Amino acid sequence: MKTAAPLQIDNLLKTIAFLFFGLLILWALINYLMLRQVYLHWLLLIFNLLLSIALGWWFYKRNYHTTFSYDQEGFDIQQGDSRLSARWRDYSRVSLVHLGQGEFAVRLYKDGDDFLQIPVSSLKLNPSGFRFQVMEFVKGEERAIET
Amino acid sequence: MKIREYLLRLEDDLMTGSGRWVADFIESFWELPLGATTFDMVILGNTRPRGFLLSRFFSWIALPNYPVACFAYSDDPELKRLTPSLKAIAEYREKEEMPWAWLVIVNEGPFSRRAKALVEGNDTKEIGIALVDLATQEITESKSYIGRRMAGIAKRFK
Numbered sequence: 001m002k003t004a005a006p007l008q009i010d011n012l013l014k015t016i017a018f019l020f021f022g023l024l025i026l027w028a029l030i031n032y033l034m035l036r037q038v039y040l041h042w043l044l045l046i047f048n049l050l051l052s053i054a055l056g057w058w059f060y061k062r063n064y065h066t067t068f069s070y071d072q073e074g075f076d077i078q079q080g081d082s083r084l085s086a087r088w089r090d091y092s093r094v095s096l097v098h099l100g101q102g103e104f105a106v107r108l109y110k111d112g113d114d115f116l117q118i119p120v121s122s123l124k125l126n127p128s129g130f131r132f133q134v135m136e137f138v139k140g141e142e143r144a145i146e147t
Numbered sequence: 148m149k150i151r152e153y154l155l156r157l158e159d160d161l162m163t164g165s166g167r168w169v170a171d172f173i174e175s176f177w178e179l180p181l182g183a184t185t186f187d188m189v190i191l192g193n194t195r196p197r198g199f200l201l202s203r204f205f206s207w208i209a210l211p212n213y214p215v216a217c218f219a220y221s222d223d224p225e226l227k228r229l230t231p232s233l234k235a236i237a238e239y240r241e242k243e244e245m246p247w248a249w250l251v252i253v254n255e256g257p258f259s260r261r262a263k264a265l266v267e268g269n270d271t272k273e274i275g276i277a278l279v280d281l282a283t284q285e286i287t288e289s290k291s292y293i294g295r296r297m298a299g300i301a302k303r304f305k
Contacts, residue, residue, distance in 0.1 A: 093176065093179075094176075094177075095174050095175060095176045096158075096174070096175045097173060097174045097175075098162040098163065098172070098173050098174075100197055102163060107174070128155060128158075131177075132177075135177065135178070
């Protein structure tokens with residue numbers, strides 16, 4: 001089974017930055033409400049940064065980090081806390097979706113409009129190449145069932 | 148240039164390149180059966196781009212919101228598959244309430260004179276047709292505005 005689980009640097013940095021400024025604003029607000037002044041110090045900022053990194057890492061792993069394993073038979077995808085295993089034959093159609101800013105995903109459709117989305121750009125896979133590979137997997141499974 | 152290579156370039160251009168000036172092409176299907184025919188590629192989009200904050204607000208107030216599509220198939224120099232393809236597209240357009248669509252027919256050689264005349268004489272406003280000859284890099288388009296617009300986008304040989 002092939003596995004892809006790259007670190008999504010942009011999501012991690014966004015989370016850390018959001019927490020850093022959020023904690024800073026919260027600290028300033030509490031200071032002002034209690035002491036009527038805002039206490040700031042380099043050590044405090046460093047502590048805030050370390051805290052943001054630790055919390056950001058935890059939050060990233062819980063919400064964004066994606067691990068994707070696949071072979072000819074099926075795949076296993078874990079995004080944050082949610083996990084799904086399925087076989088390619090469970091799906092009938094494959095499409096490539098542009099999510100914006102050059103990010104792509106591969107959609108797997110069951111009968112009707114129900115679909116599952118694999119974030120191929122986040123997984124550092126070649127979007128177009130992977131799409132064709134998945135089409136072969138889906139078709140291959142169909143042929144096996146027919147015979 | 149091979150058909151697959153050309154279609155990949157066209158797909159890329161529609162989804163991330165100059166095609167975005169016409170519509171926000173989001174989703175691409177390959178080997179999609181539709182009605183009595185199978186299209187090599189179908190790209191679906193919408194005239195209202197998604198954007199972020201200001202651009203999203205601007206597109207929401209200023210741009211129309213309807214679905215559009217680009218259909219493509221290959222290896223039909225005599226245009227024998229044109230009628231079932233147009234029928235399938237018309238049915239799809241009606242189902243999805245799609246005001247217009249493009250149809251690109253790609254061939255690794257010349258189209259027949261009859262085929263070219265048929266497309267050049269087509270003035271259907273709702274479907275723009277472009278014949279792409281990869282050998283000579285010649286494009287024959289239908290008369291309508293949508294067809295002429297497609298001809299500009301279909302020039303993806305480099």
